[in-house]
Amino acid sequence: MDHLDRLESQSIYIFREAFNRLDRVGMLWSLGKDSNVMIWLARKAFFGRVPFPVMHVDTGKKFPEMYEFRDRYAKEWDLTFLRGECPPIEEMDPSLPPAARSAARKTEGLKRFLAENPFDGIFAGIRRDEEATRAKERVFSPRGEGGQWNFRDQPPEFWDQFNTEFPPGTHIRIHPLLHWTEVDIWLYTQREKIPVIDLYFAKDGKRYRSLGDKDITSPVASNATTIEEIIEELRTTKIPERAGRAMDHEAEDAFERLRADGYM
Structure with missing residues (x-):
């Protein structure tokens, strides 16, 4: 296999492992290049159709081109599409800088969405090379109540041996693109x-x-x-x-x- 084949194969393995091990999974769709590749891989992993809900946590401030893309391909790819709304910026932590405070709306929007639509695991299209903090992530990343991430207490993942056994009630973020650039x-x-x-x-x-x-x-x-x-x-x-x-x-x-x- 060439480099892209190996990346594809590992991502498909992660999708199938999570789908097999976790009772209810969903996928976050940010509408960007990474999450579109993630949807493409999921369709390959499950023979042409994504078998779980795909969710857009919507701030209402995306570019018009992104909304047009979402509406078109949610239909063309036959996605089970869910949309969550984000709270106003006035409800966010005032100690955050302005742009981070704006971005925090997605965090709170996701928390509220998951409270109404509980999932055991959520696929997210982050990559280690994208940002230094994300380099600390795991493929199967346990989260605390409310989605908190303790980057100092993450399970080891050696030789593609992923830990999928977590205490009942643990929420898992799954990152099938973590190894991509x-x-x-x-x-x-x-x-x-x-x-x-x-x-x-x-x-x-x-x-x-x-x-x-x-x-x-x-x-x-x-x-x-x-x-x-x-x-x-x-x-x-x-x-x-x-x-x-x-x-x-x-x-x-x-x-x-x-x-x-x-x-x-």
């Missing part, structure tokens, strides 16, 4: 011809590398108008993937605080 995502998207939101391609010398809320996400300088050009750009750039996320330019511990509290 940004370049891997684009190479696989290119190979599989996975649909892509146009915002990822350069217009007037700028493009988005990471998609979030439109009021706290900015494009980066780029002339890449095709997937081939994006891949070539990523192989030489020194600019971090989340350079356009306002939250990542605030206090150093803001992202870790959000993650510890249950952020995706």
